[in-house]
Amino acid sequence: MSKRNYLWLERTGTGSFVGKSSNGVSIPIGHGENELTPGDLLQLALAGCNATSSDSRFAAALGEDYESTIGVEGKYDKAEDRYTHMIIEIITDMSGLSDEERAKLETRARRAIDQRCTVGHTLNAGMTNEVVITSESEDLD
Numbered sequence: 232m233s234k235r236n237y238l239w240l241e242r243t244g245t246g247s248f249v250g251k252s253s254n255g256v257s258i259p260i261g262h263g264e265n266e267l268t269p270g271d272l273l274q275l276a277l278a279g280c281n282a283t284s285s286d287s288r289f290a291a292a293l294g295e296d297y298e299s300t301i302g303v304e305g306k307y308d309k310a311e312d313r314y315t316h317m318i319i320e321i322i323t324d325m326s327g328l329s330d331e332e333r334a335k336l337e338t339r340a341r342r343a344i345d346q347r348c349t350v351g352h353t354l355n356a357g358m359t360n361e362v363v364i365t366s367e368s369e370d371l372d
Contacts, residue, residue, distance in 0.1 A: 235253075236252050236254050237253040238253075239251055240260065246262055246263065247259070247261035247263055248260045250272075258272075260272065270307070270314065273305070274303045274305045274314075274317060276350045277317055277351060278302070278303035278319050279301075279350075280348040280349060280350035281348055281351065282301045282321065284343050284346075285341075285343045287343070288336065288340045288343050289321075289323060289336070292325075292332065292336045293323065293327075293328075293336075298323065298324070299322065299323040300322045301320070302319070302320040304317065304320075306318075317354075321340070
């Protein structure tokens with residue numbers, strides 16, 4: 232059984248935070264220089280989910296050391312303040328495959344994404360969320 236990875240944010244300044252995980256990863260979050268916005272993270276989460284879900288299919292067809300870049304573009308509706316659509320593009324060299332092999336790989340990769348991409352499943356289903364605000368004293372004695 233895998234150990235659960237806990238996530239939290241720590242405020243570092245006005246509108247700036249560091250996202251942290253219990254496995255030691257940290258990432259600057261905000262709207263400033265050298266920070267990823269929450270919207271950036273959402274887009275990267277979906278792109279990352281697509282990439283990791285399909286990785287074994289590409290590796291099986293192209294070799295374990297295949298190179299890939301995954302692009303993502305979010306269509307943002309300012310009036311509704313939400314993303315309405317995201318496009319994920321998996322870019323890799325498939326020139327060594329026949330047209331039939333390429334079509335088979337694309338089908339297998341799409342099937343793996345459809346089966347395994349939790350972020351995609353969550354976004355497509357429309358997730359609910361809640362906010363809990365807690366007061367914590369500095370003096371915990």
